[in-house]
Amino acid sequence: MHFKNRKINFSKMATKPSIPKGTRDFSPSEVLKRQYIISKIKAQFERFGFQPIETPSFENSDTLMGKYGEEGDRLIFKILDSGDYLSKIDAATLPTMNAKQLTPKISEKALRYDLTVPFARYVVQHQNDIEFPFKRYQIQPVWRADRPQKGRFREFFQCDADVVGSNSLWQEVELIQLYDQVFADLGLHGVTIKMNNRKILSGIAEVIGASEKLIDFTVALDKLDKIGEEGVKKEMLEKGIEPKSLDKVQPLFAFSGNFNEKVAQLSSLLQESEIGMKGIDELTFIGNQIAALGLSAATLELDVTLARGLNYYTGAIFEVAAPKTVSMGSIGGGGRYDDLTGIFGLKNVGGVGISFGLDRIYLVLDELQLFPETVTSSVVALFVNYGETEALYAMKAIKALRAKGIKVDLYPDKVKVGKQFMYADKRQIPYVVIVGESEMTHNQYALKNLITGDQVLVDLETLIQYLEKAS
């Protein structure tokens, strides 16, 4: 209310307050936990040389529409033009229109649907100010008019890091390490970084003579976990894949060993496919470097059933699975793409990128109780208010404490002490500082630990030391 000439009419009638479905209010402890995750991700993004950009919440509709397929077009939130938007439309034709026809005439802006199309637009628009390879990260909300359900929201944050303008596979190596470091920092061990390569999938389809059935084939293969080998084969046959093709693919079901061992087995299957062997080369390079560099919290796993983003990924495909002890979908994903900016007229800008699923990481950390207790501790000590003179004496100490970075507060009103203690208790403030006439006379402070009940009488310097340690 306090800025930019706000005029609020507080006298309006009461309305029962609620928020739109699929959106969320975040309470202080929720914001602090989210900020904790974001700060860890951001710190690693920056260590790895990624630089932040931010783009507007809404883009021109032209920029977004037609980029995410028909479903995307439907799920993009459109913003109504301001002013008399109907004046541009012939009143006679209006009743003949359906919503799909009318929308482009009354809405020229839309809320962003992801961070990638805005990033592509950014790269093209600012191409002359950018040094390639350009490593950018972006942590901002996106909006989708999807049906809300458990874990799916209409407003959620994406945390993306992408490198564009280089084909070097060292970047896949770096992104795997980046995932590993973030999860190590969050104390989340036992994460699996699943990796595949679009060229491997193309190679398999080629080898079995079913190149035109790549999607059917991968969709079936993707169900291996759920329906088993026989189920997958049955589905493939139903989709028209030849029995003799299935024989060739048999080794896929018997994969075992670590990343490099699996790559070796896959390699013998793909000998006859040029594109497949290109994929093997890429996986081998990445596997070797990761083996030499090591991982701390995660395991790298080759997963030939991984087939996300086949519409745009051209090389590496990543997906991150939470530790097996929690039941949760993927907590991250990414891949390499040949042409990010072609849609906006700039050719040959390929790249690779990954994303962190903030909401799901939150749920995983919460379930495994991996949030440090200090994350949500707001104020370490509350000063009791005994009236003007005592409060001013307290405020001087409070000022000195805050100058040391310690979070402390004065109860604002002179009310019954019991009420003030109860407030400290309910806000989970661990210490109360009592300053009455006697303490003032002796230049002291009574510091009470609300958990143990212990109370000590200390001078300002000792008070600072105590609370600094307790923060």
Added chain:
Amino acid sequence: MHFKNRKINFSKMATKPSIPKGTRDFSPSEVLKRQYIISKIKAQFERFGFQPIETPSFENSDTLMGKYGEEGDRLIFKILDSGDYLSKIDAATLPTMNAKQLTPKISEKALRYDLTVPFARYVVQHQNDIEFPFKRYQIQPVWRADRPQKGRFREFFQCDADVVGSNSLWQEVELIQLYDQVFADLGLHGVTIKMNNRKILSGIAEVIGASEKLIDFTVALDKLDKIGEEGVKKEMLEKGIEPKSLDKVQPLFAFSGNFNEKVAQLSSLLQESEIGMKGIDELTFIGNQIAALGLSAATLELDVTLARGLNYYTGAIFEVAAPKTVSMGSIGGGGRYDDLTGIFGLKNVGGVGISFGLDRIYLVLDELQLFPETVTSSVVALFVNYGETEALYAMKAIKALRAKGIKVDLYPDKVKVGKQFMYADKRQIPYVVIVGESEMTHNQYALKNLITGDQVLVDLETLIQYLEKAS
């Protein structure tokens, strides 16, 4: 692109990319500078015991409409309902409708216009989970369909801190200190915190017998700086304020001295007004505490011409002026209000709050060159890429450096060294690390300072020490 099942159609025709007017892309250095300001504000908010909340970007239209006056209703961005929104409307009546009538039928959500109404809605909705007094801060973007102009955007951030549920004047004292500490932290000295009180303005109007002309009176008085004493008096007479009233108000034009001295002068003018003297009591209390506690970067000034937010402020009124050496409007503002949540049916929740003007603070710090150089430094050293073996050797060092929190990067491709140096130069990376065969043999790294041209040959431990110091 990497998450939540995104399907991007990269084959669409080229479009010339741009963003909606009044919105902005932020480049890496701009984001880093904005993050710097936000981190300083946030750190002080938390030291002062404020807790963060976040609310959705869009609210139900009911929540926002009618709260900011007619102009606000017009400037609120409305979101088009998804699906076939026209099916709810009788086709026959459609051509008779104007935009104002149609909008509520096809749009049930709107982007937030400020952070205060959503906060009021939050307090009412979550009243049973909140301990009062509730100290919250909120740093999020807001949107207004205002005509864009220099320094006025359609998307901008607000940084608000409010305490609700207590009438204690200690909070005004705290908020003044909070302003002072944030500006001290930003190195921005010479800031003026202007303060007035709604009760003082009511008192003046009462004393001169022009209570019903309060707005005309304050609007004229507000122009004192620009049109001088005679101009103000002329305007007041034109607005129908009696000449004898003007005589009574004469002392206002001769105010001088520090905060407490001005309060004393004002006090003699307001002797006969009960509400005016209540304002004097409040100013006296606040002035005394601030005098006892001291300020570091700012000066507190009584400004009886300050009349922002008269529609809702009931006590203190704040406005913060940048140092006089820069020409800039207010960089912050706030005040005390009696009834925040009445619009949503919860009575008697008054409070006081302040806001920081992020965009303007940015411009002021930029003009005065107060951003520390380190804020925008992304990567401290670039490792040159001589090929696979050398790059892996480099990556091991890079991993060790990043583990120490040092931002370093490997040039991703094996290209001419000159090109790699040029890249480091353009990205303003101060150091380059060269690892060739000879360095590898001796377990060493050649570290070149691109600014001085100096080069040293060091082992890993020394390299870490060097770059840690340079970060």
